Amino acid sequence: MSSMIFMMSFSMLLPELPEYITRLGGKDYIGYVVGLFTVSAGLSRFWSGRLADKIGRIKIILFGTFITAICGFLYIFTTSVTLFLALRLIHGLATGWRPVGATAMLTDITPPGRVGEAMGYLGVAGSTGMALGPAFGSLLKEEISYDAMFIASGLFGVIAILLSLRLKESHSSPQKLALSDLNILKGKVLDFSAKHAMWVTLFETFAFGVVITVSPLLVGGLGFKYKGLFNLTFVFASMAMRVFAGKASDKYGRKIMLTFGISTLIISLIVIGFSNSQPMVILGGILYGCSIGLNRPTTFAWTVDLARPGKLGLALATMLLALEIGIGAGAFISGSMYDGTRDSVHLAFFLAAGISVLALLYLLIFVRDERK
Numbered sequence: 401m402s403s404m405i406f407m408m409s410f411s412m413l414l415p416e417l418p419e420y421i422t423r424l425g426g427k428d429y430i431g432y433v434v435g436l437f438t439v440s441a442g443l444s445r446f447w448s449g450r451l452a453d454k455i456g457r458i459k460i461i462l463f464g465t466f467i468t469a470i471c472g473f474l475y476i477f478t479t480s481v482t483l484f485l486a487l488r489l490i491h492g493l494a495t496g497w498r499p500v501g502a503t504a505m506l507t508d509i510t511p512p513g514r515v516g517e518a519m520g521y522l523g524v525a526g527s528t529g530m531a532l533g534p535a536f537g538s539l540l541k542e543e544i545s546y547d548a549m550f551i552a553s554g555l556f557g558v559i560a561i562l563l564s565l566r567l568k569e570s571h572s573s574p575q576k577l578a579l580s581d582l583n584i585l586k587g588k589v590l591d592f593s594a595k596h597a598m599w600v601t602l603f604e605t606f607a608f609g610v611v612i613t614v615s616p617l618l619v620g621g622l623g624f625k626y627k628g629l630f631n632l633t634f635v636f637a638s639m640a641m642r643v644f645a646g647k648a649s650d651k652y653g654r655k656i657m658l659t660f661g662i663s664t665l666i667i668s669l670i671v672i673g674f675s676n677s678q679p680m681v682i683l684g685g686i687l688y689g690c691s692i693g694l695n696r697p698t699t700f701a702w703t704v705d706l707a708r709p710g711k712l713g714l715a716l717a718t719m720l721l722a723l724e725i726g727i728g729a730g731a732f733i734s735g736s737m738y739d740g741t742r743d744s745v746h747l748a749f750f751l752a753a754g755i756s757v758l759a760l761l762y763l764l765i766f767v768r769d770e771r772k
Contacts, residue, residue, distance in 0.1 A: 402563035403502055403522060406465055407529025409472055409556040410495055412537030412549065415616045415631055420546060426481035431735015434613045435728045436485055437492035442724030444496030446589040447582065449717025453710065456574030457505035461564050464497025469557025475550040499720060504713050507704050508570035513650060516701035520646020523697045524639050531635035542625065590721070591714035594706035596767050597654075597699050602722040603759035604662055604695055607669055607752040609730020611688065614738060615672075618745045622678050633682055634689030641693025646701060654702040655767055661694030662760045666753050673749035730755075 417433045452460045471491040478484040510518040540549040580586055619630040649657040668691055672684035699719065707715035734748035
């Protein structure tokens with residue numbers, strides 16, 4: 401529940417922020433809305449993984465959730481492009497902490513052989529938040545105001561904090577925080593034992609940055625009043641797929657599930673890229689959601705499989721850093737490609753399909769034994 405509410409807190413802003421920064425005079429910075437967010441979220445991985453392994457999971461969860469809640473309220477005061485982009489940096493830095501702590505905690509309490517299933521359930525919670533958040537955010541913005549949407553974002557963050565306080569620490573022997581732990585130049589901040597999951601994630605998540613950045617522009621041009629409804633479509637499809645995808649990856653293996661998932665991803669991006677009507681873009685969104693539902697719990701479970709003992713937080717942080725780099729690259733590049741025409745939006749989706757092909761090729765060529 402806390403993960404679902406947390407995801408609602410920041411995702412409810414996503415469909416409306418491109419228009420918001422345009423109103424502030426920052427049309428040329430649309431790609432930065434998601435790009436800066438993911439860059440700073442990626443930077444947080446240099447601390448969150450090592451600290452989750454040392455001081456425990458709960459502290460990491462609470463820290464990220466608290467700052468995220470504060471950021472929701474602060475958007476009310478972003479009266480310039482500079483302030484807005486600065487806040488996106490801080491907001492991204494905050495949201496990068498919780499997923500590491502939450503995933504590590506869930507892994508700690510999950511029976512052996514059911515990690516994929518557990519990741520699927522956590523993904524359902526996250527997807528529910530990602531589905532309800534954008535739809536609710538668009539509704540508030542259209543019917544009331546941007547400020548109402550920002551206040552709701554902050555309030556959902558507060559609720560997530562209250563729910564998180566009920567969680568129990570799962571780390572067997574957490575230690576106290578030392579100032580030296582904050583020095584990323586001292587000690588390991590990344591772990592590449594799950595390098596295969598990291599590389600597949602890097603190429604596969606480029607598409608997400610594209611979808612989040614330019615899909616509001618595409619669906620707006622196709623006549624959607626509530627742009628968050630497109631997010632609702634692909635996230636609900638993702639939820640439906642996650643219910644069994646994680647368990648299936650436990651049974652049939654990570655590689656075969658990712659092969660199906662990435663292939664579906666490529667097809668979905670091509671469909672969206674050719675979309676010139678609402679039904680067609682919805683079909684592409686459904687396929688895209690199915691690909692997320694297949695890929696995300698499987699890559700998380702694969703990372704857990706490959707992580708060295710005692711280094712789960714670091715391995716997860718490394719994989720999530722690749723995720724943030726992929727999303728950020730997709731956001732920056734698609735945003736810079738946008739020239740005010742629908743053709744430039746379609747081209748961005750075709751580029752995402754091409755990058756996704758690299759993920760499939762890596763999986764098929766370099767991964768022979770998924771346990772190594």
